[in-house]
Amino acid sequence: MFDESKTPYDLLGEKEGITKLVTTFYSLVSQDSLLSPLFPEDLTETAYKQTQFLSQFFGGPPFYTEEHGHPMLRARHMPFPITNSHAKAWIACMEKAMTIQKIDPDLQNILLSRLKMTAFHMVNTEDSERGENADTV
Template sequence: MTMNSYHTLYEAIGGETTVRRIVEAFYPRVQAHPLIGPLFPEDITPVMEKQYLFLTQFFGGPTLYSDQNGHPMMRARHLPFPINKERADAWLSCMQGALKEIGLNEELQAIVLERLSGPAYHFINTGEEEI
């Protein structure tokens, strides 16, 4: 499975089912990570649902996030949390582990991680230089 035969990344990775699997594999890793776990609430369920809505839209699927929450404004939504390069790297590492865990094709793993790297580093807000 490659991107060449699909219109969107959402379609290429397998749509709703795969996005759900990514989110379900991702958040246990996030919660267990010493750098980023403490930034998340104990009840992670609402965060997981928002992430599902956002990733669906971000990967080119239905505009579920915007339909329910308005414009994503993701940088603004992350400003209350101290995010540095190490935390952005940790987030991406958790995502990489989740993608491997669910068995996503390696080419698609690379595309997903590349696509998510932009926002992950854009959210750095601790005064460190952004990448």
């Protein structure tokens, strides 16, 4: 069980812990046949921004906003065709990264619940193979 009086940012090990999580996450994304085409070959900048965003998202300092302004996640992701399948694959990679990083399972559930809402909010395209509606979770 984890200390619920601390922020997820603190519980994850602050910026260093989030950097490790993001590094693990993007190593999985780069190997995922569905997700890897959505990302640049060099994930350095992407991982840097993700670390900034997740630090802020999990209750830490507003690194992302300070450097890039308001996250405007949906607007920033609109140029990329994101389907429910992409959102599910993104969450699966994040869940696996959390498991690899040995994040407390109760904390994982809380974090994944928040991240799922965000991931599915990015969906802007229907899955073509199944005709799945982009609003379906």
